[in-house]
Amino acid sequence: LPNFPHTQRELIYASDDITRSSPFFWAFRRAFPDMSDQIFSITDAIPAPIKMVGPATQTFDIDSNARPVTGTLVSRVKVATLGGVATSMMTTRCSVLNADGLDGLRLKVETTKPEDSTILQKLGPLGEMLNESAPPFPSGEALEQVEPGSSEIVMRTTYCDEGLRVTKNEFRLGEDVFVWKRVKFGSGSTVSL
Secondary structure, eight states, rough: OOOOOOOOEEEESSOOOOOGSHHHHHHHHHHHHHTHHHHHHHHSSSSSTEEEEEEEEEEEEETTTTTSSSEEEEEEEEEEEEGGTTTEEEEEEEEEEETTTEEEEEEEEEEEEEEEEEEHHHHTTTHHHHHSSOOOHHHHHHHHHHSSSTTTEEEEEEEEEEEEEEEHHHGTTTTTOOOEEEEEOOSOOOOOO
């Protein structure tokens, strides 16, 4: 893995619903292989403006000099309901467990939490305190209870340059394609994938 500074990327294309760019949904599919598509079809059928999704971003902090390669991924997807009356950033935090070959990262889903809720913002300082202090849901642990190993996924990068990154879910290589553009370039001894 090459050394690149910390970056943030925004989703510009998804072959599936934008929410599926989150590693949480990749792990969810592993935990519920026979039911996930049926569950997703229900939520996908909710029309705008009742449900609106996007943008989606991913931020990696990876120490490519460590052996094994380690770091974090923060995936954020904006979800709005009721014509934008209630919005939040659904945030999934993952640990980078190691590199998987030359083009993959093995990730472990850790937590999921709605952040920056507009409903809580309307409560002023109390809402801000609730937003910051509410613990995240241990989604990785919950998925492990359903299907051991399901919280670990492999993100394959099939193309990457300074501006674009194309990723695929290892367990759905022929089905899922996500294209990301660089929106923020930081500093540090991290790698951008």
